[in-house]
Amino acid sequence: MGEDARSVKLQCLALACSPRKDGNTALLAREALEACREEGHDTEFLYLADFNYFPCRACDGCFNTGKCVVPDQAGTIFEKILAADRFIMAAPVFSLGICAQAKMLIDRTQQFWAAKYLLDRHVPGKPSRRGIFISCAGTTLPKVFEGTLQTVRYFFKILDIDLAGNYCYDGVDKKGDILSHPRAMRDAGRQGKALVRTEWQD
Numbered sequence: 297m298g299e300d301a302r303s304v305k306l307q308c309l310a311l312a313c314s315p316r317k318d319g320n321t322a323l324l325a326r327e328a329l330e331a332c333r334e335e336g337h338d339t340e341f342l343y344l345a346d347f348n349y350f351p352c353r354a355c356d357g358c359f360n361t362g363k364c365v366v367p368d369q370a371g372t373i374f375e376k377i378l379a380a381d382r383f384i385m386a387a388p389v390f391s392l393g394i395c396a397q398a399k400m401l402i403d404r405t406q407q408f409w410a411a412k413y414l415l416d417r418h419v420p421g422k423p424s425r426r427g428i429f430i431s432c433a434g435t436t437l438p439k440v441f442e443g444t445l446q447t448v449r450y451f452f453k454i455l456d457i458d459l460a461g462n463y464c465y466d467g468v469d470k471k472g473d474i475l476s477h478p479r480a481m482r483d484a485g486r487q488g489k490a491l492v493r494t495e496w497q498d
């Protein structure tokens with residue numbers, strides 16, 4: 297551990313991707329982020345629903361430059377994600393996959409895919425980025441998170457963010473149900489703390 301490790305202020309970002317504000321996944325993300333703040337770090341909470349962005353057009357416009365040609369706010373969201381040392385992403389399961397709002401953003405990483413794999417460039421932003429993913433599903437069907445997690449692993453890999461953990465809660469459906477879960481909210485606080493404390497073990 298470096299001598300100044302504890303004085304390092306990390307930039308921590310939570311992105312709540314559900315269209316349901318103050319819904320189950322947003323509550324968990326806030327709790328995890330609050331733990332980062334309590335540990336002395338800078339925090340920012342964003343609702344994806346507050347941004348104006350569109351699906352990938354598959355125009356291949358990023359293939360020569362590594363930059364997306366669509367002039368919307370997806371670029372702002374990516375700038376914030378890549379400027380963060382720690383990233384908390386929260387999104388529910390919709391129709392057995394990640395909610396469309398999150399998927400739409402994930403498809404827009406095509407520009408980073410092009411930069412990395414066609415143009416041999418690094419993803420810009422902070423080095424040693426690390427994050428966690430949080431999700432909820434209304435049912436308790438086996439493998440209900442499988443599709444979502446596959447997509448999330450892809451997202452973190454393309455953005456060069458180390459995915460330190462997935463925290464998924466099933467049987468959580470109505471808005472606020474997560475508050476009666478026996479351990480989820482407490483665990484979210486622990487996950488947030490662990491996310492920033494892992495810095496000290498580097």
Ligand SMILES: Cc1cc2nc3c(=O)[nH]c(=O)nc-3n(C[C@H](O)[C@H](O)[C@H](O)COP(=O)(O)O)c2cc1C
Pocket residue numbers: 314315316318319320321322387388389390391392393432433434435436437440468469470471472
């Ligand atoms: C359009 C839609 C599709 C959904 N599809 C599923 C599903 O396939 N499987 C499931 O278990 N829950 C499904 N749910 C339930 C949500 O995953 C659940 O309500 C979750 O707690 C929502 O989290 P939020 O409050 O953060 O939005 C769906 C909900 C909506 C609105």
